[in-house]
Amino acid sequence: xxxxxxxxxxxxxxxxxxxxxxxxxxxxxxxxxxxxxxxxxxxxxxxxxxxxxxxxxxxxxxxxxxxxxxxxxxxxxxxxxxxxxxxxxxxxxxxxxxxxxxxxxxxxxxxxxxxxxxxxxxxxxxxxxxxxxxxxxxxxxxxxxxxxxxxxxxxxxxxxxxxxxxxxxxxxxxxxxxxxxxxxxxxxxxxxxxxxxxxxxxxxxxxxxxxxxxxxxxxxxxxxxxxxxxxxxxxxxxxxxxxxxxxxxxxxxxxxxx
Ligand code: SF4
Numbered sequence: 001x002x003x004x005x006x007x008x009x010x011x012x013x014x015x016x017x018x019x020x021x022x023x024x025x026x027x028x029x030x031x032x033x034x035x036x037x038x039x040x041x042x043x044x045x046x047x048x049x050x051x052x053x054x055x056x057x058x059x060x061x062x063x064x065x066x067x068x069x070x071x072x073x074x075x076x077x078x079x080x081x082x083x084x085x086x087x088x089x090x091x092x093x094x095x096x097x098x099x100x101x102x103x104x105x106x107x108x109x110x111x112x113x114x115x116x117x118x119x120x121x122x123x124x125x126x127x128x129x130x131x132x133x134x135x136x137x138x139x140x141x142x143x144x145x146x147x148x149x150x151x152x153x154x155x156x157x158x159x160x161x162x163x164x165x166x167x168x169x170x171x172x173x174x175x176x177x178x179x180x181x182x183x184x185x186x187x188x189x190x191x192x193x194x195x196x197x198x199x200x201x202x203x204x205x206x207x208x209x210x211x212x213x214x215x216x217x218x219x220x221x222x223x224x225x226x227x228x229x230x231x232x233x234x235x236x237x238x239x240x241x242x243x244x245x246x247x248x249x250x251x252x253x254x255x256x257x258x
Pocket of ligand 1: 087088089090091092093094156157158170173174177
């Protein structure tokens with residue numbers, strides 16, 4: 001994710017969007033005058049609502065997305081990588097610096113799926129290498145796991161310019177790549193990081209706050225939803241829930257993997 005300082009307006013927009021996602025009745029804002037806050041609140045509440053209306057993630061895959069587990073079409077992740085690393089299926093192929101396929105243990109029992117590469121990932125070609133990635137490392141360490149034991153991928157393999165949200169058409173084009181990765185890795189557990197990944201995988205528009213903290217399934221694989229580490233960097237209040245999610249994840253990992 002992009003680590004550049006956020007403008008106050010962007011912070012406000014993200015705070016409102018996140019709190020709307022959480023279903024919080026009370027909205028906490030940065031210190032501003034009441035009238036300014038009211039004006040911005042109105043504008044940004046409309047923007048958040050519009051954003052949710054304009055990006056109906058649940059509609060992206062329509063009825064075309066098969067419901068059952070996919071049989072791998074490639075012999076290995078390396079072969080799959082070779083075949084897709086020059087992908088130009090959507091406009092992001094023309095603006096990326098590096099294709100960010102994924103990283104970790106190709107036989108991992110636990111697969112983390114995030115949203116899309118940020119500036120650092122686009123520069124280096126690996127997922128979760130910026131500040132959010134460092135926090136993910138700490139989260140993994142807290143549940144006694146390391147990057148070498150898990151696999152980490154994103155819904156999109158190329159960075160959306162300016163760190164904007166992935167667009168539906170981009171996700172639709174890119175999703176088969178992730179689906180093949182899941183088939184090849186054949187994880188026993190999946191953890192979706194953030195709203196975009198969770199809603200795309202579960203084919204829903206349900207807010208993140210209502211998806212996290214319980215088990216779902218993606219193509220027969222138990223899947224937990226939690227906050228994206230980049231959100232944790234901005235909103236400390238999410239840490240308590242994230243820790244609860246990680247304890248659920250570790251308990252299931254112990255149950256299924258040992
Ligand atoms: S984002 Fe996905 S579909 Fe678009 S060019 Fe990159 S790899 Fe291809």
